[in-house]
Amino acid sequence: MEPRAPSQQETSTPSSMEKAEVLARKLNTAVRDSNVEYVLELLKEGADVNSKVESGWTPLQSAVQADNEELVRLLLDRGACPRARKDNGGTAFIEAAMVGNVSILKLLLDYGLDINDHDDNGFTAFMEAAWYGKEEALEFLYSKGADVNLRRAVSEENEKLHKGGETALMDACRKGHLSVVKTLVQEMGANVNICDNKDRNALIHVLREGCAKKRYESAVSIARFLLDPGGIDVNSKDECGKTPLILAVEMQSADLVEALLEKGEIDIDDADEEGNTALMVAVEKDDYDIAKLLCEKGARTDVGNLIAVANRNRAHNMARLLRQYHARVPETFEDWEPNSKRWRDQLKKLYQTYRPMIGKLKTFQYIQQRIQNTSQGGIYLGLYGGTEVAVRICHSTEGDKEKMFFEKCGNCEHLLKHFQFEKARGYMYLCFPLWEKNLEEHLQEAEDPVDYKVALKMIFQAVRELHSLGFAHQDLHPSNFLIDLGGKIYLADFDNKRALIEGKKELVNSDVEALGRLVLYVLTRGRKPLQQVSTEDLAADSPDYNEALDLVISLGAHDDRGLEGLSKHPYFWSIQTRFKFLKSIWNKIKDLPNQKAIFQAPNVTQSSPYPSWTEEVDQGVLKIMTKPKKGKYYKYKDDVTDLLRFIRNMDEHPDTRITKKIGDHAEYFLRLFPALTIYVYNSLRQQPKYSHFVDIQDTSL
Known part of the structure; x- marks a missing residue:
């Protein structure tokens, strides 16, 4: 059957959704035109008071932008949501700060809004008030608890690109609002030395904007204000490495250059990423007065080809000035290749x-x-x-x-x-000494398999060494373990969180617990953040699973072995050492009168993990070992001592028939009985009479 074509009436009648969209557009337009009567009429017709138009604007946000308090109240009374967000995350409250209407801010704040709430770009109402120079709104928001020094919050992706981090003070500086800057600093205690994610402080922001002609005068005034009381970092740099002095020269403000030079801590010869000093910039711009001032203050004239630049500009007076101050051709650099690959x-x-x-x-x-x-x-x-x-x-x-x-x-x-x-x-x-990566980067970026045991051995030793100096680290984060070009690991403490132990065992315990989390982090290759990783993330099919799990548990339990003893834990043993250990135990207990009772003692907290081992082992091998070519018949029982005896006898009396069946003895037994080593180790260690049996030196690492 062919589908029925829609009738003319069906195609011409708008859907309910289309009607709603039309009403939404009309309502938003009426609000922006401040047409109260038409707004009421549209609401009566069924227009949604919380409908959105292009870019996510709601009628309430449009009413705020129109600075119409009457309409704002009307829409709120009709159910408008004050928390609704535009596509960029902006709210009516943030919009009110841009407009600077304190009455609307008060009205919206009564709805329990967070005064430090921000849009998707990190702008708060306080920042917007500073940006647009709305001083009355700024003072109101401050009186209600707005955070003066809050830095602009951005997404993790943008933070990696060094975007964000600006403050309200930086915004006021950029837009040239001198009065707002003074209010922020003098009355609200704004920190002049906070830096954004590009390491720029407020002074850098104002000087960068001052290079534009329309901002020149306000930039000079604001910069002089920031410099006058002292305390601001005059050696801060922008993302191109330009200092305030270089930026002041680019502005061609001799007054600011002189004011900066009066600060004794300034480095007159500092250079940007291109190697340009303040004098080089002055010569390039043919600013004789600033160049003369810099020369008089001792700026170096032997860097940069200053004479050549002056000649190119046909600046004869500049060239004479430079010769007077002994300008000469700069040195050239030989080719050089660093050792570091990453840097x-x-x-x-x-x-x-x-x-x-x-x-x-x-x-x-x-x-x-x-x-x-x-x-x-x-x-x-x-x-x-x-x-x-x-x-x-x-x-x-x-x-x-x-x-x-x-x-x-x-x-x-x-x-x-x-x-x-x-x-x-x-x-x-x-x-x-320069390092290549930290442990966090190494684990997440390594293409080749990581030798976890070697890495953890070095990490354990680093913590032990710090404790031996009398300090607890208190911040054993992967980023604090540094790896050089040869793969050697070093522990650093750049955040200066270390504390003197001085008998405070809780500090040592805290480090040891943190080391347990770090072990998990390393063994799971940093797939989860350090604080989220758990023993459940360990790979149960790993040949080291049982030993690794026991090591982590021991670290978290403040084990009496301490880091010295746990550094010799079976996790760090090679396969051959584990197998040698199992063999050696039978030799040590075979002449004891109650050898079978050793693994059944009351203080042995776990039962045998292999109560039916004779059924799990290769039956052909068991048959050969039960009735060997030479020697008497012996039937092995399902207990740990006989399993150890079986392992020892089979390896001490090699049989080619067995080797053909199972291959390497150590690999076979540890694959078949992966929990045996740690079970035997812990069973003996828990008994003072036999604990010395577990002392074994692994020379494989």
């Missing part, structure tokens, strides 16, 4: 770019040269006398304390120790 490109860039030397150290404290974030600041690449290093920068007083600690680590094999240090302008530059 190769950044190191070559650092090598080839001009940087003012700090003693024997060349480093660049900006985002593209940063290799790790810590709560105490970033870790940066460096070259110390040509050696590749990682550099931590701290105030001299703090640096002296850190240096003393790292000197204590000098004889430790797996604790990070400092290589060299430099001091300059009240800062200490601690240099460490």
